[in-house]
Amino acid sequence: MPQIKKIVILGGGFGGINVLKSIQNKFKNEPNVRISLVSKDNYFLYTPMLPQVASGLIHPSDITIPIRKLCKQAKFYQAEISSIDFKHKLVTITRTFDGKVHALDYDYLIIALGSNTNFYDYKNIKEHAFVIKTVEDAIAIHNQIINMLENAAQTSDVNFKKKLMTFVIVGGGFAGVETMGEINYLIRESVKNFYPSIGVENISMNLVTSKEFILPELGPNLGKDAGKYLRKVGVNIITNTKAIDAGENFVQLDNGEIIPCMTLIWAAGTVIDPVVSSLKCKHGKSRKLEVDKYLRLADHENIFALGDCALITNPSTGQTYPPTAQNSIHQSKTVADNLYSVITGKTILREFSFESKGMMTTLGRRVAIAVVYGIHCKGSLAWLIWRTYYLSMLPMLEKRFQVATSWTADLLFKRDLTHVGKIKRKYLTKVDISSNTSSIKDLFKDL
Ligand SMILES: Cc1cc2nc3c(=O)[nH]c(=O)nc-3n(C[C@H](O)[C@H](O)[C@H](O)COP(=O)(O)OP(=O)(O)OC[C@H]3O[C@@H](n4cnc5c(N)ncnc54)[C@H](O)[C@@H]3O)c2cc1C
Numbered sequence: 001m002p003q004i005k006k007i008v009i010l011g012g013g014f015g016g017i018n019v020l021k022s023i024q025n026k027f028k029n030e031p032n033v034r035i036s037l038v039s040k041d042n043y044f045l046y047t048p049m050l051p052q053v054a055s056g057l058i059h060p061s062d063i064t065i066p067i068r069k070l071c072k073q074a075k076f077y078q079a080e081i082s083s084i085d086f087k088h089k090l091v092t093i094t095r096t097f098d099g100k101v102h103a104l105d106y107d108y109l110i111i112a113l114g115s116n117t118n119f120y121d122y123k124n125i126k127e128h129a130f131v132i133k134t135v136e137d138a139i140a141i142h143n144q145i146i147n148m149l150e151n152a153a154q155t156s157d158v159n160f161k162k163k164l165m166t167f168v169i170v171g172g173g174f175a176g177v178e179t180m181g182e183i184n185y186l187i188r189e190s191v192k193n194f195y196p197s198i199g200v201e202n203i204s205m206n207l208v209t210s211k212e213f214i215l216p217e218l219g220p221n222l223g224k225d226a227g228k229y230l231r232k233v234g235v236n237i238i239t240n241t242k243a244i245d246a247g248e249n250f251v252q253l254d255n256g257e258i259i260p261c262m263t264l265i266w267a268a269g270t271v272i273d274p275v276v277s278s279l280k281c282k283h284g285k286s287r288k289l290e291v292d293k294y295l296r297l298a299d300h301e302n303i304f305a306l307g308d309c310a311l312i313t314n315p316s317t318g319q320t321y322p323p324t325a326q327n328s329i330h331q332s333k334t335v336a337d338n339l340y341s342v343i344t345g346k347t348i349l350r351e352f353s354f355e356s357k358g359m360m361t362t363l364g365r366r367v368a369i370a371v372v373y374g375i376h377c378k379g380s381l382a383w384l385i386w387r388t389y390y391l392s393m394l395p396m397l398e399k400r401f402q403v404a405t406s407w408t409a410d411l412l413f414k415r416d417l418t419h420v421g422k423i424k425r426k427y428l429t430k431v432d433i434s435s436n437t438s439s440i441k442d443l444f445k446d447l
Pocket of ligand 1: 010011012013014015016038039040041047048049050051079080081082112113114115132133174175273275306307308309323324325326327328360
């Protein structure tokens with residue numbers, strides 16, 4: 001292979017880092033292959049455990065893996081990708097540390113840029129909601145919960161207390177349900193153990209979904225079972241309903257209901273990054289990148305796309321693969337194999353096909369729901385399966401050890417209720433002063 005081949009991977013998430021790991025192995029002793037990876041954060045984020053950071057069960061550093069630790073023979077750029085030029089085979093990046101714009105040329109390009117939160121056209125919701133996408137988001141939610149508990153414990157105005165203790169999550173998919181399961185447990189246990197003056201009767205946990213039942217990915221039976229369990233532990237599930245507006249202290253639903261609350265978490269949709277959606281190539285539903293059965297862009301044989309930003313059809317069902325970490329990991333194997341074949345001059349490529357062996361989700365402490373090899377399972381057994389599987393999928397041994405230690409500590413001790421870093425939102429102060437003047441005086445009355 002006399003000529004130097006440049007491979008550029010865009011995105012350091014599930015798709016990007018798994019392609020990186022595979023191609024580094026395949027081209028181990030090949031000096032003529034140069035690999036670069038670009039991502040805006042310098043770490044890989046293990047999203048399935050993000051709700052557990054929001055609930056304080058594990059630490060943010062347990063699920064963030066420095067990308068450089070995975071770059072055995074690749075160059076890493078921490079930068080924002082601003083554009084991709086297919087014609088000149090160039091990617092323009094803006095370096096995070098100095099804002100300098102830089103162009104990277106490539107022979108082969110892998111696009112694995114995931115997705116962003118979709119707020120549709122709800123500007124107020126975008127302004128007032130928390131999201132659960134990054135590690136900062138999870139820390140901000142954790143801080144907000146502690147902030148609400150501290151303030152609710154110091155007021156005797158019952159209406160204000162109720163408002164502080166009302167939490168709304170919009171979105172009945174994995175992210176919304178797992179986050180609800182986690183924070184419901186944190187809030188109820190904290191009130192019971194550390195904030196008795198709040199009173200559990202003042203807690204209101206609400207999960208809003210536009211579908212008939214939550215977790216449609218798991219099918220109606222398991223979805224309904226998950227709903228039944230959450231209701232049993234005090235979650236109010238509002239189905240067939242959308243949130244359409246929000247302010248500093250309310251959420252409005254499309255059935256006319258207005259929920260007075262200080263915390264809204266939005267987990268109701270994703271949208272493709274503008275860098276990807278504006279590319280001049282074939283796009284499918286939601287502007288995702290359309291790829292062929294080898295995961296290459298149509299008309300661009302040197303470009304592969306995978307993960308949440310790609311539209312990939314399951315050949316046996318004709319349905320598109322859902323955006324999951326599991327699918328991204330499996331797609332990365334096909335991309336790496338085909339890239340290797342193309343670079344080494346092999347003509348036969350591998351078609352992508354993957355049948356999921358199972359799906360599962362946690363619903364709070366020691367409870368999960370799963371379908372594995374078609375067998376439905378719930379409760380503690382499903383929770384053990386969930387833990388074993390997701391722990392084994394964490395890319396580094398040291399992180400598995402850290403998470404296992406945090407989980408063990410949770411069995412033995414009560415949750416940590418300290419703020420981590422700054423509180424992201426300042427709404428509480430604003431609301432106290434503008435619309436709850438009596439409550440602000442009242443806030444410190446009992447101290
Ligand atoms: C809270 C939560 C819980 C989840 N739970 C599960 C679960 O239990 N099971 C499951 O299978 N899936 C789960 N998912 C979904 C899973 O995280 C995604 O399907 C998966 O991450 C998709 O992989 P990806 O490589 O396509 O994208 P990502 O993993 O999102 O990676 C995209 C990468 O591209 C980078 N990037 C994006 N745009 C730019 C840019 N312009 N410049 C530079 N870098 C950029 C990002 O920083 C990121 O590193 C969950 C997701 C969330 C948010």
